[in-house]
Amino acid sequence: MAFTKGTEQEVAFLWDALGLRDGARVLDVGCGPGRHSLALAQRGAQVTGVDISPEFIDLARTAAHDGGLSVDFQVGDARALAFDAEFDAAICLCQGAFGLPEGPGDDVAVFAGLVRALRPGGMLALSAFSAYFAVRFLEEHDTFDADRGVNHERATLQDGDRHERQFDLWTSCWTPRELRQLAAAAGLAEAAVYSVAPGKYVAEPPNLETPEFLLVARTAEGAKSPEPL
Secondary structure, X not given: OHHHHHHHHHHHHXXXXXXXXXXXXXXXXXXXXXXXXXXXXXXXXXXXXXXXXXXXXXXXXXXXXXXXXXXXXXXXXXXHOOOOOOEEEEEEOOOOOOOOXXXXXXXXXXXXXXXXXXXXXXXXXXXXXXXXXXXXXXXOOOEEEOOOOXXXXXXEEEOOOOXXXXXXXXXXXXXXXXXXXXXXXXXXXXXXXXXXXXOEOOOOOOOXXXXXXXXXXXXXXXXXXXXXX
């Protein structure tokens, strides 16, 4: 996919924005085949990547082995993370887990697990699809549920052998205000929301033109799991 070509730029931005350093423990939730995890490991981070797809985890493990990198890739459900104050930073990017709801409360469950995984003072970076962008640039065959804030589209998945399969994709869409409310409910501090696009992670204020928002926030003493909005 073309959007994966921006991995190095995204990781370079996150490395600085999250204050990462050599040896930092980083959790990548919804890691897919591991592109962000691998790039972070190349910079010296100790990375744990979690994804619900065994096929993606197999690809990620193979890539790590081939690249001589040590990354802990695990199959797991982002809604039921078992980590507790173990990481210096956590990331959840490009609708890898957050933003792909199957039922009410799924996004909040993912968010709560991310916060719980962070040590006090740990940093969170999470991207969410922009509700403004989804409505403004609604594709011809997409539908947007204004009540739930969920976009529905028919997407095509292609495996390594170029076999294609169509499937339905529902993506929850967010506003900056909602993301800040979610962060505040979890006790996060210094929450900033930026407008970003794949391969173009910048500290730019929210706008109507870019497809994603990036929330960057810090945990504080007494941070708690968020309640549904």
